[in-house]
Amino acid sequence: MENEVQIKLFFLIGTLAMVFLALGIILMSVIYKSRVDRLNRKKSESLLNASLNSEKRERQRIASDLHDGLSGDLSAVKNFIALLNNKEEDYSKKEILQEVSTVLTHALSNVQNISYNLMPPLLESYGLVPTLKSYFDRIKKSNNITIKQHYFSDVIEIPSSEAYEIYRIVQELTTNMIKHGNSQQISISITLDQNTLLFEITDDGISFDFNEKLQSSLGMGLKNISSRIKHIDAKLIQQPISIGNKFQIILNSDNYVKSSNNR
Template sequence: MVLLQALSPDNNISMVLFFGTIGMLALTIGLIVFISFHQRKVIRYQQQLQRMEQDQQKTLLNASIRLQEEERQRIAADLHDDAGPLLATARLYLNENFVNLDKQTQLQSIYNAKQIIDDTIQLIRNISHSLMPPTLKNFGLESAVNDLFQKISGSGSMNASSRFHDYRERLKAENELIIFRIIQELVNNILKHSNASFIHLTQNTSGQRFFIRLHHDGRGLTQNDFEKLGKSNVGLGLKNIQSRLKVLQGKIFFEKDMSQTYYKVTIELNREDELKTANGSN
């Protein structure tokens, strides 16, 4: 009835009312449909991102587990192949026949056994130091890095130097260890893959941000390479760096220097995050 009346040609107001209302309704329904579809699309996109992040975390977790297992195997091999035979040899010198030997031979056996036990002590100390460097624990990151770089320089294969510009206040011990492990991993990679003739490490701060930069003149990685390797199955060490940085909520950037001669790796941390985690753990 309303429709018929509205569509009669002599009723202009009714036409306006009819088409106006229909138009508004169509616009409203269109808007609702658009919003629903748009929202669904956004949700799907977010879910995809979440899934990708979960995959990435899984890869990092696998990498850290694998690394842990490798480390355990290395320690087991060191103990089994080195400490085991040494102690077995020492035992041979001090066997049951020991009391039946003449005094001179006894003294020689004791001396040899002592030598072997000293070697074993040194070996175990080395293993222990590789697990937790005492310099890092007692004197902090600066001393531990200097120590590491001195050892590298001392080997003669590469010139390594480090300079800490602003490290009056030490980071938390566990964070220092994580940073030290990252530096170790990076230096290890440079030694293995880059053919560099020098490494230089600098530390500085800007406000609450804490920076560590590594320069070297060998073949290096760019950020693209790092991200690609991070997603692939290879590059266990890099994944380990990623997972360690995740703990610190830090960032890492791989780039070529402005002069295009050197490669630069920058580790960036926020000291506020460290304070937050410290408060959180309290």
């Protein structure tokens, strides 16, 4: 009888030991997986930051090359054509020179627009709001579209890296609204609530589900938006509306400053 009790006790202790061993192995596996996932997230964030920073530097380089190089060359050629046109007396040749000058004017304008879109020069010098106003002025000139803007201040002092990403997100969203959504009206507003900046972009075009399109899209536009949102630790929320689309970008910081003279 005593032997049976000892045997049962032995099996009980053995079973408990095996259970604790199994739980220990599971716990170690969970901790290991958590650490691996954390390292992978840090690696992904590092790669994302490096990729976006590299893209910004490359955009700056190409924009500078276009503005200082090709744009200057086209302007010089246009001036030479103007000189030849003034000296030419043959009417048929003057017509040809005038046509060449017109083509050069269009080419110069296209190069300047490309350079501006790659890296808007106002962003570093004047900040986000003047850059957005300039961008939407260009949009209105090249598209038959109404754009409504509201900014709580003309001066929003945020780090230039965050201002750049916000500008690119707004650019991607509005380009998508115009190109794919056939929007006729776009509204943008920036408001400040304590230390939270709220960017709101609304259009009256074709509705779409951002997250659904993000998963199925082969293009880079929506993926770039998602990457930039993560890069600046912001939130992108799509609010349901009856017509069109409404997006909110929420950016938190303790360092935002508004100018009391521009409320």
